[in-house]
Amino acid sequence: MHTKWRERWAMALLLTIGSVGQAGAAGKLMVVHAWIRTAPPGAMMLAGYAVLRNVGDAPVTVTGAESADFGSVSLHQSVEENGVERMRPLGKLEIAPGASVDFTPGGRHFMLMQPKRDLKPGDSVKIHISTEAGGGVTADFPVRDAAPVTH
Numbered sequence: 001m002h003t004k005w006r007e008r009w010a011m012a013l014l015l016t017i018g019s020v021g022q023a024g025a026a027g028k029l030m031v032v033h034a035w036i037r038t039a040p041p042g043a044m045m046l047a048g049y050a051v052l053r054n055v056g057d058a059p060v061t062v063t064g065a066e067s068a069d070f071g072s073v074s075l076h077q078s079v080e081e082n083g084v085e086r087m088r089p090l091g092k093l094e095i096a097p098g099a100s101v102d103f104t105p106g107g108r109h110f111m112l113m114q115p116k117r118d119l120k121p122g123d124s125v126k127i128h129i130s131t132e133a134g135g136g137v138t139a140d141f142p143v144r145d146a147a148p149v150t151h
């Protein structure tokens with residue numbers, strides 16, 4: 001019910017404003033502190049982290065991500081069950097105006113599958129994050145051995 005309403009609302013915005021994500025009551029996604037953890041050569045799976053911040057004045061719903069450097073990118077959440085760390089798909093992620101959502105080791109992450117080139121520290125990967133209203137945002141994710149210092 002909620003999702004349907006949101007779809008209609010997004011469509012109405014598209015029709016009236018013409019360009020959602022640019023101006024008016026629109027969500028605006030900002031990606032900060034992005035990075036990808038260095039993986040051993042030949043690794044088929046890497047993890048990316050960032051903080052997604054909604055700097056707009058309407059909710060933003062993140063629906064997925066993609067990158068030309070990977071076969072697939074998905075949004076995951078790590079959960080600990082009986083001492084074992086598991087991952088599950090995050091699904092749609094709504095971010096309220098002014099709110100931030102952290103993707104950090106042990107929590108949410110971008111699951112990066114099937115790298116199409118060798119990635120070493122200092123390399124950078126572009127990841128496009130899609131939003132329900134369309135558009136989305138592309139951010140640079142530098143490859144690093146450890147999280148960037150964020151203060």
Ligand SMILES: [Cu+2]
Pocket residue numbers: 076077087109110111
């Ligand atoms: Cu994962």
